[in-house]
Every structure is written in C-alpha cells, then in structure tokens.
Amino acid sequence: MSLPIIFDITLGVIFLFLILSLLASELQELLATLLQWRADHLKKSIEILLTGNAEEVSTYQTFIDNLYSSPLMRSLNQEAKGTLPRLFRRVSRNIGALYRSVTGARNVFGNQFSGPSYIPSKTFADALLQQLNVESLTQKISDYTMCRLGEEKLALVEDILKSLRNSVGDDSLLEAEFEGLRQRLRNIRDDFRSNRISLSRSMDLATEQIRLFIDSTEAYLKNNHHCQDIILGRLPYLKQAVQMKKLEPTIGEVMALVLNNRSNLPAELEDAVIQVRSRVSQLPPHLKQNLVILANQAQMRSDGLQDGLRKLEQEVENWFNRSMDRASGVYRRNAKGVAIILGILLAAATNADTFLVVDRLSRDSAIRAAVSESANQLLSQSPQAPTRFREAFPTTGQPLPVPNSPSFGESSFGESSFGTLEPGALPPDTTPISPSAAAPNLQQELADVRDAVDTVLDDIPLPIGWNQRNRLQQFPPNTSLFISIPKRILGWLITGIAISMGSSFWFDLLSKVVRVRNAGTPSFPNDHRVE
16 A cells, blocks of 8 residues: 555545534534533532532532522623523523433532533632621721720820829810810721721821820920829820730631630620621531631731731632632543543444544545545635644644633533633633634634535545445445444444544644645645644
C-alpha cells in the first residue's frame, strides 16, 4: 500500500470522525440544556462545599435551599419572556421530571424548576453572610463598642467635674461646656451609625474631643487655688485614662460569639446575637468549622472589625473558588464519560464501524477521491478555523469557551461539547482567553464548518449506516458471529472514543493531514496559512 493511499484512508477516517463529532456535540448540547447539567452539577458542588459530604445534604437541605432562594442568588437565574421561551421551559421541565422519575434522581432545586448555572464568588460570599446576618451583627457590636467607650470616658470626666464643683462650691460649673461635649460625642456616634466614618476613626474623634475638654477645663481653672490639688493631682491621670485606646472587637471574636453558646451577653447585644444564633443553628457543622477558620484568617489580615468583615468576605470568595476548581475536574470527568457513552451509542446507531470504514476506503478509490476533494473543499470554506481553535485551546480537544455571561448553563457545551465547567462558575482567570472576545467568533466559525460539512456530505458515499451492503460486509455468511460481532463492537468502541475527542480536535488534525498530503501549503484564499 502506497503512502498516498495511506494518507487518503487517514483523511477519510478523520473526516468521518469530524462529521460524527459535530452531530454528537449537538446531541449533548441539547441534553445539557434540557436536563440542566451545569446548574445541577453546580448546586451539588455547593451542597458538598457546605456540608462536607453527600450523606449530610438531606439533613441541611432547608438551609441550602434558603441560600439559593436569597435575592442575590435568584437574580442570577434569569428567564426569557415570551410565549416561545415559556413553551420551551415547559417542555424542558417535563423532560427533566420524566428523567428524574426514570432514574430516581432528586430535584436538587427543591421547590424551584431551575437554578443558576453561573455564580460569581462575590455573590456567593455576600449571599452566605447575609443569610447569617453577620453584617448586621458586626454593626451592632461596633455601635455597642462606641457607646461603651463614650460612657466610660464621660464617667471619668464627670467624676472629676463633680470634685471641681465641690471645691469651688458651684454646682453649675462648666455645665454648658460638658453638655456641649455630650452633644459632640452624640454627633460622632450618629456619623458612625450612618457609615460616614469607621469605628476606629469615631473612637479617635471621641477621645480627641474629651482630651480637648480636659485641656480647656485645666486652662479655665488654672488660677483657681481651690482646684489646684485636683488639677495637679488627678487631671494628668485622667488624661492618660482617656487617651488609652480601647481595642476593637475582631471578626474572629464575633464569629466565636455567634458559634459558641456563651450566656453572659450584654443586654444591648442579646437580642441580635440570639437572632443570629437561631440562623446559625441550621448550619452544617462542617460550614461552622470553616467559617471559624476563615474568620481567624481574615482577622490576621484586617485592621478593625469592619475591615475584618470585608476580609472575611474575601476569604469566603477564595474558599468558593478553590472548591469550584475541584468541581471543574469532577465535571470534566463526568462530561467525558457522557461523551464516550454518547459517542458509542451514536456509532452503533449509525453503524460507524472504524474497521469497516478503513476496509472500504482501502478498496474503493472513488470514495477516497471524493473524501479528499471534500476535505479540501471544507478547509477552503473555513480556512481560519483550525488556527483560531489552536489560539483558543492550549490543548487540543478542549471545549469551545462560552461567553462569560451570568447564565452560562443556558449556553451550549461548546463545539466539542465534552469540556469543562464554564468560567462563570469557576474563577474567571481559568479561562484560556477572553471569552467575550473569542467565543462569538469561534461559534460563528464552527457554524461555518457545520454548513460546509452539510454542503459536501451529499456527494460522499460514506461507508456507514445499516444498508444491506454494509451488513453483508460486516457479517459475511461464511464467518462465525462469534468473530464478527466482537469485531463490530470493537469498531464501534473505537469510533465512540474518537467522537468524544471533539470536532475541534478532528478539524485541526484534518487540516494538518491535508497540509502534509498537499506538500505543505494549502491553497486557501487571502494567503491564510494553517499552522
């Protein structure tokens, strides 16, 4: 067998795998949309993230469903309006219900029919902490800290002021000035409550106002001989006491206060803490442990309680992203398994036997010539596609990136359909290239490839299908079925595995084989070269 014939046979086999891969990608895309594989996998991954293991999911299902029902999460599950989209959703829901009834799978979305397929890490962190009402509790604790600071330091000043009044015999001494100090401290507290200033800044301002009042009092009474003992003996210690900084509570202490059932709570905080504890009681133990660890990590990098809350949100975001990295690997393996099964079923349904195809191509020069001509025609109609595929995918066979939209579950699997969980559910930096820039062009180029395949298929008598000629060649009368059937099954298995590798892989390989066959330079318009 000469080298050109070997190239032609290889070209024919690759061309067949490309056609079947395109068909398989459409089928898996349809299944992914109807059965909501991405949204389903994302919800299950979050359940494992929160509970630690699949066995405890049912115990804490109410908390997980409530998290998914939060406004931030619901806003991600957008549905198109109109008669046709509603009809499609109804059909999709009925198919999903039928699938669950047949397989015995549970509806992971609870009382809902669908869920988001894309959850940004910040949205997840905000929704989780809002579910626990942590931000409201930290605000109340900060306000309580500010009140205690003002009351304690005002009490010290008022005690000195009483002694001064007794010394001079004037009960109204500095009464207006002291009331002015109270008002200034109330203004500082109001500014803090309205989030105009931080807790640390408000504490510094309150301390400064009290220090200025003490200095003014000392200057006002410095010539009063009745007050000299107090001014010289007690005011220096009062200044030191006032200027001592009160430590802010930390985010780690707040989470420990919530998660540990301490009973000696200040009366001002008791209601708020009890309310948060009632929510925390629904949390899985695994989540409680992780929140304590994340809060301690945030505390080490934070400056104050409010900054600690922001750092805690960042820690939860990083925790979510790390989990989604692992979920991506699981999803990739599951999708690859489905791709292989679907490829084998498609190979059997179309009787795409690799051994039969190779045998027919080696015997029939007309088929080889037709396939060779069609391959050149296909590449001439889509000359840039192989190069664009390689630019997008560092490793051949990776899926087509999907635009980074909040509802990537409603998109297709991509052209190969056997890929990874989209970058929307995982960290955005895992995307090989900018999805918004590359995906629309790649999708259009893939559509061009499909159109070109449809155009050339009519002229190619491919050796697939269950026609009589193929059956006689696969199961000859003088050959035992114990030999023919295993050979056919093996041929379908090879075809199915090849289909699962994706049409981008086969299109790229097809262009390379054509390049070698045509002595290196394909005759593409506009001098486009396939690397």
